[in-house]
Amino acid sequence: MKIQFLGTCAGIPSKMRNVSSLIIQMLHYENECWMIDCGEATQHQLLHSSMTLSKINKIFITHLHGDHIYGLPGLISSRSFQGATGELKLFGPKGIKDFIHTSLSISGTYIRYPLEVIEIDEGVLFSNHAFSFEAIKLEHGLTSFGFRIQEKDTPGSLNVEKLKSLGVTPGPIFKQIKEGKQITLKDGTVINGADFVGPLKKGKVLAIAGDTRQCNNVKRLAKNADIFIHEATFLDKDKHLAYEHYHSTAKEVALLAKKSNVKLLFLNHISSRYSENTRDLLQESEGVFSKTFIPNDLQTYIIKQNNEVTLK
Ligand SMILES: [Zn+2]
Numbered sequence: 001m002k003i004q005f006l007g008t009c010a011g012i013p014s015k016m017r018n019v020s021s022l023i024i025q026m027l028h029y030e031n032e033c034w035m036i037d038c039g040e041a042t043q044h045q046l047l048h049s050s051m052t053l054s055k056i057n058k059i060f061i062t063h064l065h066g067d068h069i070y071g072l073p074g075l076i077s078s079r080s081f082q083g084a085t086g087e088l089k090l091f092g093p094k095g096i097k098d099f100i101h102t103s104l105s106i107s108g109t110y111i112r113y114p115l116e117v118i119e120i121d122e123g124v125l126f127s128n129h130a131f132s133f134e135a136i137k138l139e140h141g142l143t144s145f146g147f148r149i150q151e152k153d154t155p156g157s158l159n160v161e162k163l164k165s166l167g168v169t170p171g172p173i174f175k176q177i178k179e180g181k182q183i184t185l186k187d188g189t190v191i192n193g194a195d196f197v198g199p200l201k202k203g204k205v206l207a208i209a210g211d212t213r214q215c216n217n218v219k220r221l222a223k224n225a226d227i228f229i230h231e232a233t234f235l236d237k238d239k240h241l242a243y244e245h246y247h248s249t250a251k252e253v254a255l256l257a258k259k260s261n262v263k264l265l266f267l268n269h270i271s272s273r274y275s276e277n278t279r280d281l282l283q284e285s286e287g288v289f290s291k292t293f294i295p296n297d298l299q300t301y302i303i304k305q306n307n308e309v310t311l312k
């Protein structure tokens with residue numbers, strides 16, 4: 001899985017950080033490429049990366065505050081100018097249809113690819129053989145969702161050496177063995193497929209919170225997540241401001257990650273008051289949860305099956 005942070009600032013951009021947006025690439029799954037939120041000038045940020053607009057096939061909007069959606073009309077329109085023909089699905093809270101329809105129609109923008117805008121509520125937005133994608137309502141000034149992406153478990157690896165020792169060579173029979181079926185070999189030996197397959201590979205959980213203050217649902221969002229991406233708009237000394245403005249502090253999120261058995265924590269949506277020096281935020285979070293990352297704009301993280309992180 002590849003995660004690229006395009007914008008990590010809260011509310012208004014700073015010189016170092018643009019407003020919210022990130023890209024998730026599900027490398028194993030037909031190159032699914034998703035954008036989460038699309039603040040103003042997100043398309044400019046993309047110009048500094050190898051990602052092209054035509055590759056993005058789904059956009060998910062956590063909530064309708066301007067710092068999460070003002071980049072949409074321009075990006076949708078440029079995707080067409082650049083000749084993209086593949087469908088784009090845009091998921092967002094109620095009101096997103098009006099926003100897109102109004103901005104495209106009054107600016108006379110014609111889109112040459114199929115664009116479907118879907119207003120969402122809590123629940124599973126879609127699922128397929130590989131994962132399910134669920135929206136969970138959080139607590140913010142406007143309706144705000146977190147997204148929980150649960151990869152499905154996959155069968156363990158086949159013990160090829162053990163099979164070879166019984167004279168079983170690769171072929172269609174391997175598929176049946178992997179499915180755990182009972183099979184009679186040519187010499188009459190009956191083997192049980194399950195004896196040759198390693199333990200189930202647990203599917204990963206990726207959880208991404210929209211803007212929120214701490215609430216019960218955010219605990220549900222975070223539970224056992226391998227990768228948890230959450231806003232940390234404030235330091236804990238400004239806790240009262242975080243609560244008043246429906247945001248969270250780095251410490252609150254680190255405590256949540258710890259209690260929820262999270263493996264890796266990424267903090268974003270950093271207030272511009274700290275955006276050029278995130279050392280205090282990082283220290284505050286690391287004091288509670290050591291596996292904390294505060295990405296800069298345009299940083300890409302590649303996360304392997306064993307949760308090993310490489311920064312590109
Ligand atoms: Zn925001």
Ligand SMILES: [Zn+2]
Nearest residue numbers: 063065140211
């Ligand atoms: Zn907001």
